[in-house]
Amino acid sequence: MAIAVSHHAASTVDSHRHQLLKSSGCHHEFANVSLRLTSKILKINIGPLSYSFVKRNLSTIQASVSQTSVFDAVSSPSWKSTSDSLKKPSEAALILVRHGESLWNEKNLFTGCVDVPLTKRGVEEAIEAGKRISNIPVDMIYTSALIRAQMTAMLAMTQHRRKKVPIFIHNETEQAKAWSQIFSEDTKKQSIPVIAAWQLNERMYGELQGLNKQETAERYGKEQVHEWRRSYNIPPPNGESLEMCAERAVAYFMDNIEPQLLAGKNVLIAAHGNSLRSIIMYLDKLTSQEVISLELSTGIPLLYIFKEGKFIRRGSPVGPTEAGVYAYTRHLAQYRQKLDEMMH
Structure with a gap:
């Protein structure tokens, strides 16, 4: 079932890409075109547009289309030499963290896509999450479009030992891009781009949003509410299913x-219980039955290593004062050692 979901998602994305490529006029010739080909990625720059085609296997090509951002992806850490920065990284870290407790979590309300902030406890959970990942490199941050996920990411990064500044990328319009430009290369190197995407939002709970969970169970029956909350393909009234x-x-x-x-x-994703469960389903190749029993605690980061085209779950780092041996790799241990050397 997980494979079916991935294939369905891929076909949806491929259809979207086809329309975008067609509408952008990529079948015409351009004067300002550059190509870069690696073993896995073909990158095409056409004026302000950048197209990255990622080869997944011999028969399938996935593509990524993005506007040129306010600043390029963050460069390698300053302690690396030029020759080191040119080497292809052997692995990359992926950190997933569910937002801290929100004001509606505290009130036991169905929240879904309603945009509510964190509680005091949620703020503390986000800060604790930051301490747990303070020794892990972060080059890019993705959040949902909802404030509780964005607060969690921002608060977490205040604890990171590299002290880079997370900066939201605004490219909704030409004016938004122009007004948010950074004109210092040194500042860019000490910044982390943050991208907010509605696709990472919590699932939309439809007519349940804003209702008290206990009162809803009394009104519709516990079994019905449990089916709406925990089934894979049955949505609540006018809402989204997990599928x-x-x-x-x-x-x-x-x-x-x-x-x-x-x-x-190295990527940090701050999002929600159901959007992250969906991604974990893809990463761990879970079935639809396995994913519905997956529970994610608020504010507890989960670390994956992406290496040789595979995702390897490493668990949750335990904190800044301990190595978290079971979660760390040799590469991450070396990164932490460099941090220690910089701080002394």
Whole structure:
């Protein structure tokens, strides 16, 4: 079933790409065109547009289309030499973290896509999450479009030992891009681009949004509410099922985030219980039955290593004062050692 979801998501994305490529006029010749080909990625720059085609296997090509951002993807850490920065990274870190407790979590309300902030406890959970990942490199941050996920990512990064500044990328319009430009190369190198995407939002709970969960169970019956909350393909009234949430979240991950990992970028995703469960379903190749029993605690980061085209679950780093041996790899241990040397 997980494979079916991935294939469905891929076909949806491929259809979208076909229309976008067609409408953008890529079948015509351009004067300002550059190509870069690696073993896995073909990157085509056409004026302000950048197209990255990622080869997954001999028969399938996935593509990523993105506007040129306010600043390029963050460069290698300053302690690396020029020759080191030219080497293809052997692995990349992927950190998933569910947002901290929100004000509606506290009130036991169905939240879904309603945009509510964190509680005091949620703020503390986000800060604790930051401490756990403070020794892990982060080059790109993706969040949902909802404030509780964005607050979690921003608060977490205040604890990172590299002290880079997370900066939201605004490219909705030409004016938004122009007004948010950065004119210092040094500042760009000390910044982390943050991209907010609605596709990473919590699943939309339809007519349940804003209702108290206990009162809803009393009104509709516990079995019915449990079916809406925990089944894979049965949505609540006028809402999304987990399957529907997975289609958009996994498609976005494959189209936008996986190419960054292939390029060696270390990525943090701050999102929600159901959008992250969907992504984990894809990463761990879970079935529809396995994913519905998957529970994610608020504010607890989960680390994956992307290496040789595979995702390897490493668990949750335990904190800044301990190595978290079971979660760390040799590459991450070396990164931490460099951080220690910089701080002393």
